[in-house]
Amino acid sequence: MNQLINKSAFLLLLVLFSVAFTAQAQVSIDISGGTVRGKPIAIVPFRTIDGTAPGTQIDQVIANNLKISGKFEPISANNYMSFPSRSEEVRFKDWRFIDAEALVIGEIWKLDTDLYEVQFRVFDVARELEVGQGKRIPNLRGKDLRTAAHIISDSVYQAFMNRPGAFNSRIAFIKRSEIEFQRFRYRLMVADWDGFGEQEVFASWRPLLSPAWSPDGRFLSFVSFAETGSVIRVMDTTTGQHEIVAQFKGVNSAPAWSPDGRQLAYSTSQNGSPDIYVYDVNSKQHTRISTHYGIDTEPAWSPDGRSLLFTSNRSGKPQIYSYDFARQESTRITFDGDENANASYDYNGERVALVHDGGQIAVMQERTGELTWITRNKFDESPSFSPNGDMVLYASEQDYEPALMVASSDGRVRSKLEFVQGDVREPSWSPLRQ
Amino acid sequence: MSERRKRLQGRSKLMAYIAAGIVHAIIIGAMVFNFSSKPESIEADFAEKVDVVKATTIDESEIQKKQDELKQKEREQRRQKEAERKRLQKLKDDAQKEEKRIDELKEKQKQELEKATELEQQRKEIALKKAQEEAKRKQEAEERKKQEDARKRKEAEAAKKREQERLQQEELDRIKREEQELAARREMNERLAQEEQMIRQQRAQQRATTLSSKYAALIKQRVQPKITISPDFSPTLSTRMNVKLSSSGDVRAVRIIESSGNSAYDRAVETAIYASSPLPIPSQDEDPDVNKMFQDLTLNFSIDGR
Incomplete structure (x- = not known):
């Protein structure tokens, strides 16, 4: 009897244990990896209400924006099973079926001749809910529709990436046009971030170099050549007015705005070897920062304004150094590769875009020095981060022709800015439009 | 049976009484007869004596003779008187003796009577005692019987009780045994059920494991690329x-x-x-x-x- 009890107790214990075990043995599945890709997104062609469709196809502008960012992969409209333009028409099933995780729909209302209003909605197909807020973008002229598309793109980007998009920013670049045989016109151009709508803001028969945006996006500083040599100019893009801020003997180059917009760092060889100077916009004073006999050039401010990056060959070959204003010391920060040059920070100072080994674009983690290659080319140059740090703009070559390229900062997606044609160089990405 | 014995005892007692009565009557009768016969003889002796006195008084020469004679006679008479006195004395003595004897007898009788009475008394006492004893004995017997009965009853009761208890115990035992059996059976069933359940669970678990791994793979396959x-x-x-x-x-x-x-x-x-x-x-x-x-x-x- 006792034995029986013992035995049954044991059995009971066993049963209990196994039950507890099964209760505890929750289904646990290990899933590794994933797909290196952008988020699949469906952008339904916006329905035009009352009138013919305008020239700008908003959905395509959005798709292009999102695609170049590398964070999204637009799904071709050929695959769509439905074409909703209002939220009540959205059937998530349709979008799940084509594996879309995000959906953008909208309508273009033609209110008058050349007066439009765009409405759009964004959906998280995976979670089956609307994200962001459906927006109306009123009072649009026909030419503003691209801007509307960029606003929508930013909204989508914000909704899914949790940080602002860069689609309303601009780029500046230098375009060389051969007006006559071997006679070139150098033009400082400003365009939408995707290169659309380029406009000349300054032109010269002598080379122009190194355009740089002030933090408020209003001023551009750049290097132009005069009879005396290179000079640094600042121009107001809103008025077209410009002035020379550094015109020292020798080479004056590579201006860079401080984050607060009150100072301009640049390189000048007025004392023989190029050194870094800081120009105060208000006091118009120039302060020497580096005194090394080597070449110190291409300064770039950290986002907090406490330090400067610059390129120096003081170790023999060009490497990136960081100058700390408080300690008044320069320390080398690049050790990977023979050469590193033309560095600039992203918006939060965590990464540095630079030219590696004379022609490769790389992104370096500032803290670890770890490099991510954006390109493995030989002649790429002038990298600059998009204002949100997710893209890198640089000059490259495509089919033996100069081209402006935008890559995702992870280096996965590289896109040529198709709207930009000709001999283009020295691109620079503006801050966000304020 | 006891009733009959009682009756028998009663009868023998009665007969004893009757016998005792008869014995007494005989004794009393004998005593009365003796008493009435003796006094007659005593009165006759007295009459003879009176006559003798008158004759002796007549002749002188004679008287002398006569006196001699008389003297003789007187001597005779004296002797006779003496003899008579003697005889009387003797009679008296005898009477006394007799009386004494009677007294004695009487005494004896009395004694005997007393004795008889005593005896009777004794007997009675004995009888009484006997009866008492008998009664006592009877009582005792009864008592004993009673006690015995009580004891027997008690014993019977005890036995009955014991029996009852035994039965009860048996019943209890039986119930207990049945319960135990039932429990054991239940235990067994339970164990079997448990074992069965365990086996089922194992199977289910195996199945679940198979199912789980299958669907885990499916889930992985579905989620991973996304x-x-x-x-x-x-x-x-x-x-x-x-x-x-x-x-x-x-x-x-x-x-x-x-x-x-x-x-x-x-x-x-x-x-x-x-x-x-x-x-x-x-x-x-x-x-x-x-x-x-x-x-x-x-x-x-x-x-x-x-």
Whole structure:
């Protein structure tokens, strides 16, 4: 009897244990990896209400924006099973079926001749809910529709990436046009971030170099050549007015705005070897920062304004150094590769875009020095981060022709800015439009 | 039987009384007869004496003779008187003797009577005593009998009680035994049921394991490609998610148990889970338990699988 009890107790214990075990043995599945890709997104062609469709196809502008960012992969409209333009028409099933995780729909209302209003909605197909807020973008002229598309793109980007998009920013670049045989016109151009709508803001028969945006996006500083040599100019893009801020003997180059917009760092060889100077916009004073006999050039401010990056060959070959204003010391920060040059920070100072080994674009983690290659080319140059740090703009070559390229900062997606044609160089990405 | 004995005893007692009576009558009768016969003889003696006195008084020469004679006679008479006195004395003595004897007899009789009475008394006493004793004995016997009876009754009762108790005990034992048997049987059944359940569970578990691994693979297959990985994610990232599903696999809720520290990766994983909804899970028809189990998933994500 006792034995029986013992035995049954044991059995009971066993049963209990196994039950507890099964209760505890929750289904646990290990899933590794994933797909290196952008988020699949469906952008339904916006329905035009009352009138013919305008020239700008908003959905395509959005798709292009999102695609170049590398964070999204637009799904071709050929695959769509439905074409909703209002939220009540959205059937998530349709979008799940084509594996879309995000959906953008909208309508273009033609209110008058050349007066439009765009409405759009964004959906998280995976979670089956609307994200962001459906927006109306009123009072649009026909030419503003691209801007509307960029606003929508930013909204989508914000909704899914949790940080602002860069689609309303601009780029500046230098375009060389051969007006006559071997006679070139150098033009400082400003365009939408995707290169659309380029406009000349300054032109010269002598080379122009190194355009740089002030933090408020209003001023551009750049290097132009005069009879005396290179000079640094600042121009107001809103008025077209410009002035020379550094015109020292020798080479004056590579201006860079401080984050607060009150100072301009640049390189000048007025004392023989190029050194870094800081120009105060208000006091118009120039302060020497580096005194090394080597070449110190291409300064770039950290986002907090406490330090400067610059390129120096003081170790023999060009490497990136960081100058700390408080300690008044320069320390080398690049050790990977023979050469590193033309560095600039992203918006939060965590990464540095630079030219590696004379022609490769790389992104370096500032803290670890770890490099991510954006390109493995030989002649790429002038990298600059998009204002949100997710893209890198640089000059490259495509089919033996100069081209402006935008890559995702992870280096996965590289896109040529198709709207930009000709001999283009020295691109620079503006801050966000304020 | 006792009644009869009682009656018999009563009868013999009566006969004893009668016998005693007869004996007494005889004795009394004898005594009375003696008394009435003796006095007659005593009166006759007295009459003779008176005559003798008158004759002696007449002649002188004679008288002398006569006196001699008379003297003789007187001597005679004296002798006779003496003799008479003697005889009387003797008679008196005898009478006294007799009286004494009678007295004695009487005494004796009395004594005898007394004795008889005493005897009777004694006998009576004895009888009484006997009766008493008998009664006592009887009483005692009765008492004993009573006691015996009581004892017997008691014993009987005790026996009965014992019997009852025994029966009760037996009944109890029987019940207990039955209960034990029942319990044992139940125990056995239970054990069997448990074993059966264990086997069932094992089978279910095996089945569940098979089902689980099958569907785990399906879930993995479905979710994995939907995780949007950015090349700039650190390969060491890993995150753990708790996923609540409906019985049909619809994703109800996703909760981060352990964040990777990279919100973009966490979000990509979360999105992949939602984008995979409904997840392929064992249907309720296939296995309700496994279906239930799959409604609460823990998914461990990592980029490089280490």
